[in-house]
Amino acid sequence: MSIITQIDSGNLSYDDFFEIAMHCSKLLSTANSEDEMTVRTIAIHVLNNWGKMPHELYPVWTDIIESVGFYPYIWKNSETMNIWSLSDKVRQKTFLSDYLSSTYLHKEQKKLSKYLLSGKNVIASAPTSFGKSILIEELVASNKYRNIVIIQPTLALLDETRIKLKKYNKNYKIIVRTSQLPVIGKGNLFLLTAERVMEYDHLPPIDLLVIDEFYKLSLKRIDERADILNNAFLKIVGKFKSKFYLLGPNIDGITPGFAEKYNAEFYKSDFSLVDCNVIDLSGKFDFSLSERSLDKQKLLVLYKLLDKLKNEQTLIYCSTPARARRFAKGYFEHLCEQGKEPNIKLPLIEWINRNVNPNWSLSKELAYGLAIHDGSLQKHIGASIIKYFNDGLLWCIFCTSTIIEGVNTSAKNVVLFDGKKGGKDIDFFDYSNIKGRSGRMMEHYVGTIYNFVRAPKKESIVIDIPFYEQNRKVLSNEILINIKKSDVQPQVVDRYNKLYEIEPELMKIIKKNGTSVDGQMNIYNALQSDINTSKYHNIAWTQMPKREAIIYILKLAENNILNFKSKHAVLSYKQLALYIEMYIKSRNIMSIVKNIYSYRLKKIKRLTQEQKYNQLDCAIEEGFHIYRHWFHFTVPKAFRVIDSLQRYVCEQNGKKAGSYSYFVQQLENDFIRENLSILIEYGIPSDTVKRIADRIPLELDEDGVVEFIKHNKSTVYNALLQYEIDRLNQAL
Structure with missing residues (x-):
């Protein structure tokens, strides 16, 4: 029996714990990194069983835990972990953060912190549970950098960061939208997606760039947003020579020469304050079965497992939103069949029942502590689900990769139910990221991943930096045009020169837009053909x-x-146009949900009540997907790009140009007046914003709106649902 298994059995005697402690002391005396890693893993499992250990051995194990640098846990458990000697106390104090009060860093965190605070450029690869993000806060708290840009892959993660950093608003204005202007009297903290960095016209000199999940720079991993992230780096570091901190998990290396060019430190660590037990259940299933039969087989095992894990926070990874929703509903029905009663009352349930539909399965699932999470959910619903989960009010979320990449949770367990992501098999890198969501520093010492599919083979993960590597077969035109001519390498110089045959003013527009060069040239040529025809009125509106x-x-x-x-x-574009027109008229996404629902019901000849519920769920998912993907991102982007091109074409042809800005702003902000659009950004339901609009003065700017609400809650909050009040309080 391994030492870990012995500890986890919970049946160790005084002598057993003492013997394991002596074994750990011997390993530490070798000064071997692998031996130290073994001791760290043992220490984590001892911490997980701390209450089962004889109290007399607390000092012995405290010494070992201190030796491996687990200072955050010593501080957390200070009632039972006492540091006695003066030298140990002095050493412990050196691991206090220089700028975050009462925050102890672990040994490797402190090492990375010193690199960052010394002004070095740092590329950091460390496990999910390392605590890389807290060092972002330490950099902000240090006030060493006046203007900081933090790029994160999702709006949910950016909002989580904004809430965490808003305490520093005396030193920094926090900017989350391209419409917000920087200030001169204090620092500016830009929390933006890469797309918004490219769209932002008023950037002051940037002193520090932070890119979270920097592996998304890679083109070899096929991320559709890699182009824009590369260009955001080039825009900031190329123009301002900014310092940078790139952070991500489980990366073994980067393009050779990149760190040297930018005088950066590539820091890699396997140091972790949590451990993950791996339980392989894939052998229980017959993978030669059809998908439907295999799912049936796997779901029987899943539902039994979840019954056993009740009250332990668990994520179930599914490959698509449809599968996540179907399996969540299936488990909800399983609980109902067992005679379980709904016993959880959440303010979100009341909001859903009033504003969406009481028959939406999510409303019913929440009452049982269950939820779904995917990219189609409205921003405020997704954020509330994560908060309820982290607060222990929900215990089980059926999710897609949005949770794996997009937000931080306090999950103890992860179930890898599906082995695909975006239609492709997950690789070892994806698997490591999913696995890393089990266990959470300062929350769970030990997490567990249950593999319902075979785990991918371990492989070395080297992230390519396309704008630096300039691999002829991989580098896109969209990145190439943003590289300085003096940095263009011989293998792509001919293509670069060919691209720069485009007239300079047009090239400036194409670069800023950041979408396909060929696609923009196709649109430009079409506009040139149509500008002097009857189609002009469709262009210049x-x-x-x-x-x-x-x-x-x-x-x-x-x-x-x-x-x-x-x-x-x-x-099709015609169907999308129909939905846009419908949304302009109703100004409520539920009108589209109802339209989809009615259409779906008409296609079924003999309707059952169960079919009605299923079709309602599908209609809500599709409607919300249209709202998030099309109305809030894709359509505004397309109209912005074509707007910039039509202005240029009209000027060339001596025609009066159109302006799509008002329409784009209205669509993105749910037809809410401009000074209130910051509330949508902060995750306040649009219906709530519309209801409080007449209580907020028209002349206030976005910052003024936030301050007005804070100081006039009795007026603004009047007649709001508890959920709406909670969202406002959390956001502001």
Whole structure:
């Protein structure tokens, strides 16, 4: 029996714990890194069973835990972990953060902190549970950098960061939107996606760039947003020579020469304050079965497992939103069949029942401590689900990769139910990231991953930096045009020169837009052909477009900026135009949900109540997907790109240009007036913002709106639901 198994059995005697402690002391005396890693793992499991150990041995094990540098845990458990000697106390104090009060860093965190605070450029690879993100806060708290840009891959993660960092608002103005201007009197903290960095026109000199999940720079990993992230790095570091901190998990190396060029430290560590037990259940299943039969087999095992794990926070990874929703509903029905009663009352349930539909399965699942999480959920719903989960009010979430990459949770267990991501088999890197979501520093010492599919083979993960590597077969034109001519390498110089045959003013527009160069040139040529024809009125419009103009723009965008290959919710530009027109008229996404629902019901001849519920769930998912993916991101982006090109074409042809800015702003912000749009950004439901709009003065700017709400809660909060009040309090 291994030492870990012995400890986890919970049946160790005084002598057993003492013997293991002596074994750990011997290993530490070798000064061998592998031996120290073994001791760290043992120490984590001892901490997980701390209450089962004889109290007399606490000092012995405290010494070992101190020796491996687990200072955050010594501070957390200070009632039973006493540091006695003066030298030990002095050493412990050296691991206090220099700028975060009462925050102890572990041994490797402190080492990384010193690199960062010394002004070095750092590329850090460390496990999910390392605590890389707290060092971002330490950098902000240090006030060493006046203007900081933090790029994170999702709006949910950025909002989580904003809430964490808003305490530093005396030293920094926090900027989350391209409409917010920087200030001069204090620092500016830009929390932006890469797309917004490229769109932001008023950046002051940036002193520090932070890119979280920097592996998304890679083109070899095929991330559709890699181009824009590379260009954001080039825009900031190329223009301002900013210091940078790139952080990500489980990376073994980067493109050779990159660190040297930027005088950066590539820091890699396997140091972790949590351990993960791996339980392989894949041998229970017959993978030669059809997907439907295999799912049936796996779900029987899953539901039994979840019954056993009740009250332990668990994520179930599913490959698609549809599968996550189907399996969550299946487990909810399983609990109902067992006679379980709903016993959880959450303010979100009341909000859903009033504003979406009481028959939406999510409303019912929440009452049993269950939830779903995917990219289609409205921002505030997704954020609330994560908060409830982290607060222990929910215990089980069926999720897609949005949780794995997008937010931080306090999950103890992860179930790898599916082995695909985006239609492709997950690789070892994806698997490591999913596995890393089990266990959480300062929350759970030991997590568990249950593999319902075979784990990928271990492989070395080397992340390519495309703008530096300039691999001829991989480098995209969209990145190439943003590289300084003096940095262009011989293997791509001919392609670079060919691209720069585009006239300079047009090239400036194409670079800023950040989408396909070929696609933008196709649109430019089409606009040149149409500008002096009857189609001019579909090009040069202002305010709100008519149906013909919407169709014209979307047709131009198809296969140049956007496509309908996923066949999910929207099948063509004409259908998308219809939904946009419907949304302009109703200004409520539920009108589209109801339209989809009615259409789905008409297609079924003999409707059962169960079918009605299923079709309602599908309609809500599709409607919310249209809202998040199309109305909040893809359509505004397409209209912005074509707007910039039509202005240029109109100027060339001596025509009055149109302006799509008002329409784009209205669509992105749910037709809410401009000074209130910051509330949408902060995750306040749009219906709530509309209801409080007449209570907030028109003349206030975005910052003024936030301050007004804080100081006039009795007026603003009047007649709001508890959920709406909670969202406002959390956000502001």
